[in-house]
Amino acid sequence: MPSAVIVHAAVFTAGAVIGGGLAVAVSNKNRATQPPPIIPYTPAPRPNESTPVIGLDIISGKTQLSKGLTITSNLPAVLKYGNPGPISDTLVRKAYVAGYDRRLRHPAWTAEHLTRANLAKLGGEPVGDRANSKFIEDDDVPDTFRARLQDYFRSGYDRGHMVPAADAKISQEAMNETFLLSNIAPQVGEGFNRHYWAYLEDWCRRLTGTFQDVYVFTVPLYLPKQEADGKWRVTHEVIGSPPNVSVPTHFAKVVLTTRPTSPSAPDVHEISTGAFVLPNAIIRDDAPLEGFTVPVEAVERAAGLSLFSDQIKAQSKHICRSTKCEVIVRKFDDAQKKGRKAVASPKYT
Template identity: 65%
Template sequence: MSAIQAAIFVAGTLVGGGLTAAIVKSVALPVDKTSVSPAVSFVTPPVVGLGTNGHAELSSLASLSSSAVLKYGNPGPIADPIVRRAYVAAYDRRLRHPAWTAEHLTLASLGKSALVASPDESGDRTKSAFKEDESIPAPFRARLADYFRSGYDRGHMVPAADAKFSQEAMDETFFLSNMAPQVGDGFNRHYWAYLEDWCRRLTGTFSDVYVFTVPLYLPHKDPDGKWRITHEVIGSPPNVSVPTHFAKVVLTSKPTSPATPNILELAAGAFVLPNAPIPDETPLEKFVMPVEAVERVAGLALFSDAVKSTSKHICQSTKCEVIVRRFDDARKRPEMRRAISAPK
């Protein structure tokens, strides 16, 4: 059993048996309907289900209700809902990074469709700059100074390359509310970028690609035999938590045949990567985990029971193989110069 598999197992992601690369059956977590004050909003996990037209749909992001218990004040919310042009997300106030991000990728959204005219204006990352998200309350906000000389990259959870359809959409991916600290060399600038590229390339095979990015905190076994979760916190004073792992969870759909465009073939899969340098030659399938494992350890319900029961594994529907693109280094050098400059 690999270290990642052992960590997820200990975190209670699966009951009985060991981890396998296959998808296991599980009951989706129910949506919390607990009553809270009207002043408190909470974000329900982004459940993907099947709509009446047979297409995958995201559930409602937030709900509000009331309770007299919180008449004179309330402590929440823990997560702030974020709705942007290219993605939706939930920002974790405790950890100062997203709890999850969700995207819907298509050839059209990436500007690669021959049937849809490209927009007059497209996003240029050299015109974008990292910035603090003023929609997040100041006490819970990630700051530029937190990353300064931290040793970590400001890692996009939603890649800028997924939002090329407009400059505004791309600019929104540079909010720090879309960032989490990532090891740079060997991960954010390399293997993680290869995985992001693989997600985009799925649009060449599937009509719709849903991508969820989830920072994770997995336990490790200490010399005393006990399992603990420990992680670094960057900033002065310490402010932004550094995830131990990151997950990419994908759901794809395409018509089963041209004659039946409304009958969809679904495929899903999850990949859990350590926040550490990963050799280029490492097979992507090494990081395959059950979707349910990610859901359990993250406390999310990503897909409905109907989706889970009808989905193939993504590696059965397409090749799970990254393409090493070292030329990304040259493209990201201006970004890295900005990353090591003093915050304003």
């Protein structure tokens, strides 16, 4: 058995845009009959794409989010002037890594590594203060595919953090990066983003009190619904003018935790995993968190991602058997968000 088990965090790009260059020759009338010059094609260097993975060393018990692996794209000649994709922008930040979906204009996934230390307040006060942060467009995303502030203006949806600001208190820069629109997706406000979703984010942070390492993956989903004719269809809203940003029907939180099996065996780790899928709708505060559990494979199939290896899934315990899957009802940021209109949506029952 190899000494390390690699847990794949997400699906990665099949290639990257390359190109030779397109030259346009403009001739005067005396040279109009001459054929255009031939521009020799020089292949562009093959791109490397950083691949975030979770490495778990069984011997040392150390875990980390790594970007050390690369994928080299080997393109056929038919794509020498450009590869149409799919393109996923891998955005590496201080507190998280994200894969940005250019078509939907929100993250395809985000990945974070939480520990008690990186959530701690230095000197009793957080270094990052959300009062000093503001939502901004992400210049690291190509202009054509960028989510914009006006897309959310009067949309009826909150600008919902995929990686919450409270997970990035380690520095003001880290917290500011959670306000980039590349980390944002449209969420129902009252009853979801400001309530049950925030309770789930808090539950993920509280896991650091029980576990040594906590990895959190947030995945927007578009799930089918069976209609009156018996057929299954995916229907979702698109906001913006022109419509640019897709509104997910559901959101998933997938967690992987590790801790020593006993004080006498600190290098032998217990691994737990769990997945929760919530509808992008009003959810009652008293809804049990365990009612939203699904197999990790269900999220992987729905999103087209490979989150964990088969070995990890076979060896891990379910998170709800390792700790209590129960949210604490707290009114996060209600005062700050008071007056912001939530979209009308059916209540979850």
